[in-house]
Amino acid sequence: NAGVMQNPRHLVRRRGQEARLRCSPVKGHSHVYWYRQLPEEGLKFMVYLQKENIIDESGMPKERFSAEFPKEGPSILRIQQVVRGDSAAYFCASSPAMPDFYTEAFFGQGTRLTVV
């Protein structure tokens, strides 16, 4: 009965490289959320996806960031041409129903991205 699985746990990238963060939701969950936590800050919403659809990407930077949740396989958060300011912990969460259906979001352990 695995929870939300994120990999890798730690990722080091040089400036200008691409970072790909993976998230496998709880089995049976079709709603996935990505959050970013910068040092000394709270959880900042990035994007909410359902299978094959982006529902809300209001928290995603307009450039270099993209997310997908394909019909098969994990959700991917992709950051192109990383910069030092992208260094943060990225958390994925999943839920069994839409957020406004009295449901909880279950979080993964996070991926800590360091850009050098």
Next chain:
Amino acid sequence: DQQVKQNSPSLSVQEGRISILNCDYTNSMFDYFLWYKKYPAEGPTFLISISSIKDKNEDGRFTVFLNKSAKHLSLHIVPSQPGDSAVYFCAASGNQFYFGTGTSLTVIP
């Protein structure tokens, strides 16, 4: 715009005493609220929730109170234990989950 706010970034409490963590929200359409606990280098874990039809929900040492008219909720932990030391996030669910910025609780033995 921050729709869920936790105005106290940190709180220290003696072991055995009550910890009270506060949270305010701005959107009166929110009707389900959650508290999460987060240890360093781990993901947040769900702690307790409350729907807007209630004003109190209790689970062991944890109680959440909701004041809809004031758009305020609070988490009470009693008695506080050193293992409760963590960052606590309050959240509201709407068309997504909105999180506050967290309160770091330290329980002093």
